[in-house]
Amino acid sequence: MEQLGTLEELPERYREQLEASNLVPLWPNLRNFIPPHAPQPHTLATAWYFHQIKPLLLQAGELAPIEKAERRVLALANPGHGLDNMKVSPAMYLGMQLLLPKEWAPAHRHTPNAVRLIIEGEGAYTTVEGQKCLMEHGDMILTPSGLWHEHGHDGDQPVIWMDILDLPLVYYMEASFVEEGRRQEVDRINQGSTHNYAAGIVPTPHFIREDAVYPMLRYAWKDTKKVLDALAAGTTRQEVIQVAYVNPETGRDCQNILGYSALLLRAKETVSLPLRSTAQVFHVIEGELKINIDQQHFSLAKADTACAPCFAAIDLINTSEQPCYVFIADEAPLQRKLGLYSVRERQLSHERFTKVAVEEAGI
Numbered sequence: 001m002e003q004l005g006t007l008e009e010l011p012e013r014y015r016e017q018l019e020a021s022n023l024v025p026l027w028p029n030l031r032n033f034i035p036p037h038a039p040q041p042h043t044l045a046t047a048w049y050f051h052q053i054k055p056l057l058l059q060a061g062e063l064a065p066i067e068k069a070e071r072r073v074l075a076l077a078n079p080g081h082g083l084d085n086m087k088v089s090p091a092m093y094l095g096m097q098l099l100l101p102k103e104w105a106p107a108h109r110h111t112p113n114a115v116r117l118i119i120e121g122e123g124a125y126t127t128v129e130g131q132k133c134l135m136e137h138g139d140m141i142l143t144p145s146g147l148w149h150e151h152g153h154d155g156d157q158p159v160i161w162m163d164i165l166d167l168p169l170v171y172y173m174e175a176s177f178v179e180e181g182r183r184q185e186v187d188r189i190n191q192g193s194t195h196n197y198a199a200g201i202v203p204t205p206h207f208i209r210e211d212a213v214y215p216m217l218r219y220a221w222k223d224t225k226k227v228l229d230a231l232a233a234g235t236t237r238q239e240v241i242q243v244a245y246v247n248p249e250t251g252r253d254c255q256n257i258l259g260y261s262a263l264l265l266r267a268k269e270t271v272s273l274p275l276r277s278t279a280q281v282f283h284v285i286e287g288e289l290k291i292n293i294d295q296q297h298f299s300l301a302k303a304d305t306a307c308a309p310c311f312a313a314i315d316l317i318n319t320s321e322q323p324c325y326v327f328i329a330d331e332a333p334l335q336r337k338l339g340l341y342s343v344r345e346r347q348l349s350h351e352r353f354t355k356v357a358v359e360e361a362g363i
């Protein structure tokens with residue numbers, strides 16, 4: 001591909017005139033904005049280890065009283081995006097939140113969508129629009145855009161969970177804001193998947209209720225795990241075992257912007273993923289995971305998290321004798337809605353990328 005003209009080649013006086021009129025020549029920037037064949041992501045393959053996070057988070061418990069912090073969170077920031085921007089990928093924010101016994105994180109509602117994935121501790125809960133959702137290890141709890149939510153803790157040990165929000169996208173859209181609210185009255189305990197929808201039936205009226213946009217708020221890990229184990233028992237090792245978190249009434253993604261799934265690696269199993277147009281986050285719910293992301297290798301234990309940029313070649317490897325359960329988040333719902341989602345076969349794509357690189361190097 002031919003080199004285009006640079007800014008420096010233009011006369012200084014001309015550049016000054018452009019700037020004074022708020023004008024910018026496109027051609028020196030064109031290749032950056034539409035690079036050939038594949039995007040050039042800022043997102044770097046990065047891992048965060050729970051054994052490093054936990055002591056720092058507990059220290060935050062001493063340094064930042066909940067009244068001063070509102071939400072006591074350490075954000076997992078991708079250095080490729082600049083740490084201050086607090087993003088893991090273009091649309092994904094991740095944070096580790098600590099709630100100590102008897103603490104209360106007050107009610108608010110905001111435009112970004114959130115989910116929480118519970119990592120450690122017992123006795124905490126999130127109340128979403130008056131529904132008290134208990135937090136147990138591995139549960140996924142939705143707090144979608146615009147719904148009131150607050151967190152409380154009746155237990156006696158610290159509770160830690162991971163927040164996943166589409167904050168970077170919503171902020172970029174200049175659509176991000178919050179409203180503070182009063183403590184919610186709890187009108188019922190939401191036991192989530194165990195009690196609702198598990199039998200494949202929906203509350204009457206028995207048509208898809210247009211108003212029930214978020215009919216399920218708590219996806220109990222014990223139910224998800226049961227389904228993954230049953231799939232493993234009933235399939236050959238050729239088949240990848242992965243389930244998506246969906247809206248049980250529509251079968252569509254459970255949220256509008258980010259997508260969530262859980263994958264089971266059987267003992268000694270390797271899964272090579274196709275190249276996807278979205279960045280992805282991998283979090284170990286149970287077991288041990290080795291993950292290759294392009295040329296980088298990470299060894300993850302329970303509660304560790306890694307992210308991969310778009311179109312990365314990813315291998316998920318379980319070298320242990322125990323199963324490994326992986327939670328995955330991506331930007332696929334957003335990309336599908338925008339007509340941007342694509343998947344490339346791994347081998348073909350690699351050859352093509354290599355060929356292009358060789359051509360560009362003039363070899």
Ligand code: 1HN
Nearest residue numbers: 071073095114149163165167
């Ligand atoms: C938020 O509302 C929570 O409600 C956690 O627990 C993390 C990060 C950015 C913006 C809002 C919560 C958040 C957040």
